[in-house]
Amino acid sequence: MARSITMQVARYRPDREAEPTMQSYDVPLRKDWAILDGLNHIKDELDGTLSYRWSCRMGICGSCGMTVNGEPKLTCATFLTDYAPGPVRVEPLRNFPVVRDLVVDIGDFMAKLSVVQPWIIRKDEETPDGEYLQTPAELEDYKQFSMCINCMLCYSACPIYGLNEHFLGPAAIALAQRYNLDSRDQGSADRMDALSASTGVWDCTYVGECSTACPKNVDPAGAIQRYKLTAATETLKSFLMPRGGR
Amino acid sequence: MSDTTATSHVGNQPRPYRRRVPILWWVRRRSYLLFVAREVSSVFVAWFVVFLLLLVRAVLSGEDAYRRFLDWTANPFVLALNVVALLFVLLHAVTWFNLAPQAMVVKVRGRRLPPVLIAAAHFGAWAVVSAVVAWIVLG
Ligand code: SF4
Ligand code: FES
Numbered sequence: 001m002a003r004s005i006t007m008q009v010a011r012y013r014p015d016r017e018a019e020p021t022m023q024s025y026d027v028p029l030r031k032d033w034a035i036l037d038g039l040n041h042i043k044d045e046l047d048g049t050l051s052y053r054w055s056c057r058m059g060i061c062g063s064c065g066m067t068v069n070g071e072p073k074l075t076c077a078t079f080l081t082d083y084a085p086g087p088v089r090v091e092p093l094r095n096f097p098v099v100r101d102l103v104v105d106i107g108d109f110m111a112k113l114s115v116v117q118p119w120i121i122r123k124d125e126e127t128p129d130g131e132y133l134q135t136p137a138e139l140e141d142y143k144q145f146s147m148c149i150n151c152m153l154c155y156s157a158c159p160i161y162g163l164n165e166h167f168l169g170p171a172a173i174a175l176a177q178r179y180n181l182d183s184r185d186q187g188s189a190d191r192m193d194a195l196s197a198s199t200g201v202w203d204c205t206y207v208g209e210c211s212t213a214c215p216k217n218v219d220p221a222g223a224i225q226r227y228k229l230t231a232a233t234e235t236l237k238s239f240l241m242p243r244g245g246r
Numbered sequence: 247m248s249d250t251t252a253t254s255h256v257g258n259q260p261r262p263y264r265r266r267v268p269i270l271w272w273v274r275r276r277s278y279l280l281f282v283a284r285e286v287s288s289v290f291v292a293w294f295v296v297f298l299l300l301l302v303r304a305v306l307s308g309e310d311a312y313r314r315f316l317d318w319t320a321n322p323f324v325l326a327l328n329v330v331a332l333l334f335v336l337l338h339a340v341t342w343f344n345l346a347p348q349a350m351v352v353k354v355r356g357r358r359l360p361p362v363l364i365a366a367a368h369f370g371a372w373a374v375v376s377a378v379v380a381w382i383v384l385g
Pocket of ligand 2: 053054057058059061062063064065076
């Protein structure tokens with residue numbers, strides 16, 4: 001096996017260039033090295049000016065998402081050897097403004113997260129003495145959606161979001177469902193306006209790439225289709241029973 | 247991120263780069279292509295609705311009009327259009343039914359029904375309805 005691999009890395013220095021350019025680096029090709037290790041090698045040994053985000057190195061923090069050979073990937077969970085003999089292209093996540101090199105502006109996603117109120121909402125005034133109890137079956141109802149690590153690979157894979165940045169997007173909707181389907185939560189009516197707005201689930205035309213890209217098997221596309229059915233049923237209900245409470 | 251000499255950007259604010267979506271973005275991947283094909287299929291679904299209305303009108307306007315309608319549908323151009331439309335409508339229907347298990351979570355005695363079963367139920371119902379329609383029309 002070759003001893004090194006060429007990494008073509010997107011560089012964007014807003015003070016120096018008008019648009020990103022590619023820069024090549026040769027890094028050691030080691031069996032246990034992920035793309036992120038290659039980037040760390042560049043940063044430590046070859047070119048300290050390279051900027052990118054990472055933290056946990058174990059697929060948990062969700063900060064190392066980048067475009068590797070055109071696909072959205074967690075760079076700490078994607079191995080260099082899978083791209084041998086190379087070269088392997090590393091670019092910032094698509095569909096987000098690039099701040100510098102491989103760092104994108106995640107402000108839009110952060111704002112959308114809070115729109116869906118991803119926390120347990122209770123209508124009762126008093127907090128109980130103990131915990132709110134839940135059976136394993138009830139946990140199972142939303143567990144898959146709770147695995148999201150906010151890595152935004154799904155937004156990067158979604159052409160609808162690429163064309164229309166107002167779309168609430170896969171992870172935010174999956175997270176809304178994570179709480180809607182939680183037996184302890186009573187806030188689904190509060191989340192409904194954002195979810196069933198035209199920029200909510202109805203913007204999705206089921207490309208399905210978000211679920212393909214998701215490293216945690218959250219299946220945001222499934223969450224969206226499920227909510228479409230819920231939203232349609234709710235609308236029908238409020239049409240048939242205008243006075244019935246939500 | 248910037249030192250004091252790097253002030254070429256406006257008002258010292260960073261200038262994020264926005265990549266434009268290429269016009270042909272949808273030919274890049276099979277799934278994108280399929281998605282655009284499904285979007286386009288709605289035009290053909292609409293065409294079949296129009297076709298059906300024309301047929302009904304012809305039937306209502308008597309024997310002659312109906313014959314003229316049949317002659318018109320035998321025209322190679324109309325025939326080709328209908329074949330293409332049928333393919334798109336089939337694509338539309340198949341992708342629609344494949345999506346059903348994603349949208350519906352059916353529980354029987356606390357257990358989630360396997361998605362394949364839900365899809366199969368939809369395809370089954372489709373087949374039955376088609377058979378009944380075919381029996382009425384051809385029978
Ligand atoms: S849904 Fe999946 S791809 Fe999207 S942010 Fe969450 S973990 Fe990442
Ligand atoms: S560095 Fe945390 S997910 Fe990759």
